[in-house]
Structure formats: C-alpha cells, structure tokens
Amino acid sequence: MEGLKRFTKGDLSQSELEVIKRVFDLATKQSWFDDTQYSRDGFAAALVGLFRCGMVNPTQLERIAMFWALSDFSQSMSNTQRAKLRSRYSRCEVER
Structure with a gap:
C-alpha cells in the first residue's frame, strides 16, 4: 500500500486507497502481468x-484497469512498448 500512497500524494482517504489497492493487487497478480518495478509503478x-x-x-x-493492464503492462509487450513504458515512467520520477 505504501507504493500506491506515493502516487496519491496523500489526498485520498483510506477507503479510497483500499479500493485502488484491491484493483491493483488483482491486476498485478495475473500471470500475464509484467511484474517489473516500472510496470507496477506505471x-x-x-x-x-x-x-x-x-x-x-x-x-x-x-474492468477498465484490467483491460488497461492487459494492453499496456503485459509480459508479451514488444521491446518498443517496454522502452516507451520506461520512458514514461522515468518522466514521472522527475516530476515527483
């Protein structure tokens, strides 16, 4: 949950954060999810x-999160997609 909290910047309630965490956990536990730190953070x-x-x-x-995760954070993503994800995530790191 701590990882998710840093993306919320503390402006969500505990119950809202729990909803997000439940969906996050559901998607990231799928066998097809690319379980790397930049995919999890992205x-x-x-x-x-x-x-x-x-x-x-x-x-x-x-529903939307599962489709998004399957589309953008799948283990079967191409190297080009992986590079784009790393690039997008690294920009988020700079903005924090």
Missing part, C-alpha cells in the same frame, strides 16, 4: 489517475 500511477478522473465505482474501475 500501472499504479495510471490507476490513481483513473480514480482521480472520476472512475470511482469499484466494479467499473476494475
């Missing part, structure tokens, strides 16, 4: 962003 940032944009219904958040 997905966490995307998930928090979805929540902040109003996707607060847990069922809807889960």
Whole structure:
C-alpha cells in the first residue's frame, strides 16, 4: 500500500486507497502481468489517475484497469512498448 500512497500524494482517504489497492493487487497478480518495478509503478500511477478522473465505482474501475493492464503492462509487450513504458515512467520520477 505504501507504493500506491506515493502516487496519491496523500489526498485520498483510506477507503479510497483500499479500493485502488484491491484493483491493483488483482491486476498485478495475473500471470500475464509484467511484474517489473516500472510496470507496477506505471500501472499504479495510471490507476490513481483513473480514480482521480472520476472512475470511482469499484466494479467499473476494475474492468477498465484490467483491460488497461492487459494492453499496456503485459509480459508479451514488444521491446518498443517496454522502452516507451520506461520512458514514461522515468518522466514521472522527475516530476515527483
């Protein structure tokens, strides 16, 4: 949960954070998820962003997040996709 907290900058309640964590854990435990730190961090940032944009219904958040994770954070992603993800994530690191 601590990893997710840094992406929320402390502005979400404990119950909101628990919803995000449940969806995060569900997606990252899938056998197809690319279990690397930059994928986990990139997905966490995307998930928090979805929540902040109003996707607060847990069922809807889960559905969209699972499709997003499968599309952008799959083990089968190409090397080009991996490089783009690393690049996007490294920009997030600079902004923090």
